[in-house]
Amino acid sequence: MPEVTPETPPETTRSPAAPLPEQAPVQRELTQADIDRQIARERQAYEKDLAGGAEPRHHPPRDYAPYRSSILRHPTQPPVAIDTRLDPEAVELSSPAFGRTDVTELDSDLTRQHQGEPLGERITVSGRLLDRDGRPVRGQLIELWQANASGRYAHQRDQHPAPLDPNFTGVGRVLTGDDGSYSFTTVKPGAYPWRNHANAWRPAHIHFSLFGTAFTQRLVTQMYFPGDPLFAYDPILQSVTDEAARARLVAAYDHDLSRPEWSLGYRWDIVLDGPAATWIEEGR
Amino acid sequence: MSPQTPPTPPTPSHTIGPFYGYALPFPGGPDAAPHAHPDTITVHGRVLDGAGAPVPDALLEFWGPDAEGQLPQQGGSLRRDPVTGGFLGRNGVDFTGFVRVATDADGHWAIRTLRPGARGGHAPHLSVCVFARGLTHHLFTRVYVPNGDPASAAADPLLAALPPERRTTLIATPGPHATHRFDLRLQGPDETVFLEFS
Numbered sequence: 001m002p003e004v005t006p007e008t009p010p011e012t013t014r015s016p017a018a019p020l021p022e023q024a025p026v027q028r029e030l031t032q033a034d035i036d037r038q039i040a041r042e043r044q045a046y047e048k049d050l051a052g053g054a055e056p057r058h059h060p061p062r063d064y065a066p067y068r069s070s071i072l073r074h075p076t077q078p079p080v081a082i083d084t085r086l087d088p089e090a091v092e093l094s095s096p097a098f099g100r101t102d103v104t105e106l107d108s109d110l111t112r113q114h115q116g117e118p119l120g121e122r123i124t125v126s127g128r129l130l131d132r133d134g135r136p137v138r139g140q141l142i143e144l145w146q147a148n149a150s151g152r153y154a155h156q157r158d159q160h161p162a163p164l165d166p167n168f169t170g171v172g173r174v175l176t177g178d179d180g181s182y183s184f185t186t187v188k189p190g191a192y193p194w195r196n197h198a199n200a201w202r203p204a205h206i207h208f209s210l211f212g213t214a215f216t217q218r219l220v221t222q223m224y225f226p227g228d229p230l231f232a233y234d235p236i237l238q239s240v241t242d243e244a245a246r247a248r249l250v251a252a253y254d255h256d257l258s259r260p261e262w263s264l265g266y267r268w269d270i271v272l273d274g275p276a277a278t279w280i281e282e283g284r
Numbered sequence: 285m286s287p288q289t290p291p292t293p294p295t296p297s298h299t300i301g302p303f304y305g306y307a308l309p310f311p312g313g314p315d316a317a318p319h320a321h322p323d324t325i326t327v328h329g330r331v332l333d334g335a336g337a338p339v340p341d342a343l344l345e346f347w348g349p350d351a352e353g354q355l356p357q358q359g360g361s362l363r364r365d366p367v368t369g370g371f372l373g374r375n376g377v378d379f380t381g382f383v384r385v386a387t388d389a390d391g392h393w394a395i396r397t398l399r400p401g402a403r404g405g406h407a408p409h410l411s412v413c414v415f416a417r418g419l420t421h422h423l424f425t426r427v428y429v430p431n432g433d434p435a436s437a438a439a440d441p442l443l444a445a446l447p448p449e450r451r452t453t454l455i456a457t458p459g460p461h462a463t464h465r466f467d468l469r470l471q472g473p474d475e476t477v478f479l480e481f482s
Contacts, residue, residue, distance in 0.1 A: 059297045060420035067299070069418030072334035073470050077450075079424075079480035082442065089404030091355065091411045092424070092481055096347055096382035099359025104369055113369070132291035141362075145307030153303040171307040173362075207301065209308060215347045216481040218413050220422060222298040239420045240296045248295050273294035275481055 030068075030197035032233060038066040039238045046241035058273065060239035067235040068196055084216070084275045092215045093277040098141040098175060107173040110146075110186040118168035120149025120187030122263040125223065125251060128180040130271050131212060136180025137272060143209040144184060146170045151190030151204075160192050185263065191230055203230035203237065208270065216274035223268050224250045297421040302341050304415075305386060309343070310362050312373035314385040316346075316397040319376040323351035326463040327427060327456060328394035331387050331414070334471030338391025341417045344468075346383035346395060346427070348410035353401030356381040383410075399462075400429055407431070407440035409454075414468060424479040427466045428455045446477060453477050 042064065046057065062074035084090050111118055129137040147153045147170060150162035154169050170189075174182050189204045205222040212218070224237065231237055231246075240246045248271075257265020300308075317324040327346075331339040349355045361380045363372045374380070385393045400408040408431050414423040428443065437443055443451050453476045456464035468476050 056293075058294050062420050062423075064420055067418070067420065069299075070420055071418075072337075073339065073416055073418035074420075075423065075471055075475050075478050076334075077475050077477075079478045080442070080446065082479055082481050084481055087404070087441065089406065090481075091348055091403065091406075091409070094347075094355045094357075096361065096380060097357045097359050098361065101360050101364060102362040104364050104366060106369060130292065132294055134292045143308060145304060147303075154306050155303040158303055169306065207298075207304065207307070209300075209304075215411055215413065216424075218345070218422065219295065219297060220300045220415055221295055222301075236299060236420075239298075242296075245293065245296045248293065249298070271292050271294045 064239040114167040116167040126183040127268040146189040146206040151192030203228040212272040214276035217272035300415040311371040329466040330391040343415040345413040353403040
């Protein structure tokens with residue numbers, strides 16, 4: 001995109017209190033309308049490919065100009081394919097293991113990690129970790145991190161003028177159960193501004209890191225909350241150009257998971273991509 | 285999986301973003317080698333973007349076998365302190381095969397792990413997974429650690445299939461004191477070979 005000149009890393013220098021800081025005069029700062037046009041172009045190109053018979057694309061392209069930080073950080077050569085059916089000894093068909101020494105009981109409750117209670121709307125996020133055959137991924141590590149209820153991360157480089165919460169760090173870990181289940185208690189994170197373009201705001205989200213039974217299934221992603229009005233404006237969510245795939249990043253509000261006088265419940269199942277050793281045995 | 289059952293569509297990937305630093309790195313993450321293990325090696329390098337600038341906010345993970353080529357199924361990478369909830373570090377005895385390291389402000393990283401043993405017909409290597417702000421979907425690659433046997437590298441199915449100028453992007457350069465240099469170039473003329481598994 002010729003109109004895009006990466007200068008400072010857009011996400012690491014979020015606007016301080018006053019208007020946007022002075023920068024070396026480059027080009028006109030990109031507006032939301034500029035980004036909207038780029039998002040629309042990318043989506044139209046994808047839908048044209050689909051209409052032409054292309055397979056649905058589950059993951060975002062690495063070259064996605066509306067998310068400006070991708071411009072210098074995506075490979076231009078196509079990835080080299082490794083067919084694991086021909087290579088059952090591939091290291092990537094197995095996964096690191098985690099166990100009881102790696103997680104404490106309090107790790108899954110982000111509201112109990114400090115002396116006091118964090119501010120915000122108390123929620124639970126529960127679901128199952130599955131492979132693409134729908135089988136549970138058992139005993140594996142899920143890590144999550146998030147901004148606090150005001151939209152601020154406990155990270156020195158986040159200078160968004162929203163308050164830090166001394167009772168909230170925003171880090172959780174859990175090992176999945178025998179049915180692949182997991183559950184976290186936390187507070188709903190706030191939306192926050194970032195420096196991708198003028199007036200850029202991220203919808204509220206929780207970052208997730210997941211391991212499968214094979215290293216090929218490794219996944220880092222973000223979970224969103226239903227009905228967020230910021231979805232359409234966010235180039236990170238829109239980097240997933242397939243509408244059905246985007247919908248899989250949005251948790252469902254589940255009233256049966258809400259606890260009276262205590263917390264609101266969200267359900268989010270996670271499906272890991274990529275081959276695993278057991279697929280090979282079954283496929284032969 | 286029967287051919288009639290379409291696989292469940294996967295959850296899409298997203299960028300790791302800039303603020304994972306208080307959540308994912310952990311004390312002892314870069315140091316997987318048991319204390320004083322004779323097969324300990326250091327692998328280090330930089331992560332560079334398409335302009336050759338350092339990437340100061342990348343997270344790398346390594347997964348690989350022990351010196352005998354065996355893949356551990358051993359927890360304890362993130363060993364925790366039940367008193368404080370903090371991290372104890374690894375126990376110095378067990379090898380988990382899992383390494384996690386964040387780049388520094390100069391895009392540099394260094395890990396200490398066991399020299400990987402050969403497995404199957406492969407030359408010795410570690411699997412690498414790269415995450416970064418700006419990277420919408422992680423990248424897989426491999427770092428091959430030369431073991432002094434040119435026949436081993438020549439027989440490796442991945443290395444053998446690559447043109448020579450691209451093959452070299454996957455092979456670490458030995459240095460003094462069992463160090464090995466491995467730079468990752470996300471984009472550009474010397475772009476690292478990245479992998480896709482099916």
